[in-house]
Amino acid sequence: MSVLIAVAHGSRDPRSAETVAAVVDGVRLRRPDLDVRVAYLDLTEPAVGTVIGEVAAEGHSSAVVVPLLLGSAFHARVDLPGILDAARVRYPWMTFTQADVLGDDSRLVDVLRARVLGTGVDRDDPDVAVAVAAVGSSDSLANRRTRTLASRLLDGTEWSGAQVCFATGVESPPADAVARLTAAGPRRVVVAPWFLAPGLLIDRVFGAFDNSALRADVLGDHPLVADVVSSRFDEAPRYQPRIDESSTVRR
Known part of the structure; x- marks a missing residue:
């Protein structure tokens, strides 16, 4: 075997x-x-x-x-x-x-979208905005690739937008994602972890958002x-x- x-x-x-x-x-x-x-x-x-x-x-x-x-x-x-x-x-x-x-396999992007929908939001709700929380890297090219998740996540939905934020490093901290997603007015913000499993890092990211933000599950099993x-x-x-x-x- x-x-x-x-x-x-x-x-x-x-x-x-x-x-x-x-x-x-x-x-x-x-x-x-x-x-x-x-x-x-x-x-x-x-x-x-x-x-x-x-x-x-x-x-x-x-x-x-x-x-x-x-x-x-x-x-x-x-x-x-x-x-x-x-x-x-x-x-x-x-x-x-x-x-x-x-990696960023399209099937995992589908899982990420399913986790967002699992919070109870509707895929046709234009008031929904998603903050995709990823680990982050000191490699700017790796971060650039991770940022493409935002547009890919929106495929097949009417959500108003998505932003990638990083739990580590100096690029795109969670506070920046909150500001961008809510700049046009109140939104139903969903925090979606681009993590395989839960842990201290994603807990830290969740803590950067107020209690009104919905928290999606990790990719998991x-x-x-x-x-x-x-x-x-x-x-x-x-x-x-x-x-x-x-x-x-x-x-």
Whole structure:
């Protein structure tokens, strides 16, 4: 049976690991042909190296590693390739293939829209405005790509607008999103997390909005998330990771 190691970022918030476990359970239901494991890059156990060691000890000859990340920056381009390079030296009989990140796949944008609708707003309500809350990066190109989520989210709706704000960094803080979304008058503002799982960062973003703002759920264990993970596994043999050994971008 082929092995899929789903690698999440990790968090001190236990809600994060619970949600990741639910995502992985969804992948297992969708892909009974795979042996699906979960591992973390930081702050949560089991670590990637630990899970790789277990897979090697069980006699497997290969594994596909799927990063449960929404952006391709330091963790996907430096941390994880480094871990896999070390594993190839330690377990020379094994083949490790790194898949692409989940990224801004159109199916995940559909999940984001579904989470907004899950707050009770109507897709045809022009008084609705959405603040999409993302992690943010010190890589301005990565932030630029994340900002495209705003226009894509509005497809098929009559919502008045959407703005991307970042929980970290100096670009587009939540306060700026509030100002832009409400500049034309009162709006029903929905805060929509572009996060796979809940945690302290999104709690901080929610705290930047007043109590009248509706709070959408994270992407979480929506069936389309498992669908994207499954696709990344299938596409892995054709994926060429972008490895940046000199990168100092941490997100």
